[in-house]
Amino acid sequence: MDVDGDGCDQRSQVLARDLTNVSRKEGRCAVTSGTLQDPYTGETVTSVSKIQIDHVVPLAEMWRSGAANWDTVRRTEAANDLRNLVAVQGKTNQSKGDQTPDEWMPPNAGYTCAYARIYVGTKAAYTLTTTVAERTALDHALSTCT
Known part of the structure; x- marks a missing residue:
């Protein structure tokens, strides 16, 4: 959506932000x-x-952790929040699916800190719940931040 x-x-906004040497129609x-x-x-x-x-x-994780109780406006806002959107290789995104950090982390270990920061920031911004397993995985990922 726009x-x-x-x-x-x-x-289009995420591609323009995350890619270099961008050409547009x-x-x-x-x-x-x-x-x-x-990344x-x-x-x-x-x-x-x-x-x-x-x-x-x-x-799907947003839904499970609180978005099921939101109105359409709030769900649309969260689904389109640029802070939670990242351009990535399609096959890697498909392998991730709707898994949480305790189930999947980026194969590039150098990005786990940034990934965890985005994840935590999004959960906090929308007051979404976090499981113990998620929190443990996120704490581990955040411990790699320098």
Whole structure:
């Protein structure tokens, strides 16, 4: 969605933010090419069609941890929050699915701190619950921060 009314949907905004050497469709927001240094794997991705936008805190997890009680406006806000959206390699995003940090962490160990910070920040911003297993995994990931 284009939640801020600037004419660009969230996917286009995240791609423009996270990729380098970005080219857009003439007169449009749509990103047609660019280079992603995938934070989850550390690999370089040059095909926009192989890039997906990940919800660091998955939508299903948001639902399980409090969003089920929200109205549509609040759910839309959370689902489109740029702070929780990251451009990543599609196959890695698919392997993550709706798993929580106790079930899945980025294969790139150098990104676990940043990942945990985004996750914790999103959970806090929306007052979502966190399980003991999530908290343990997040504490471990945060201990790698320098």
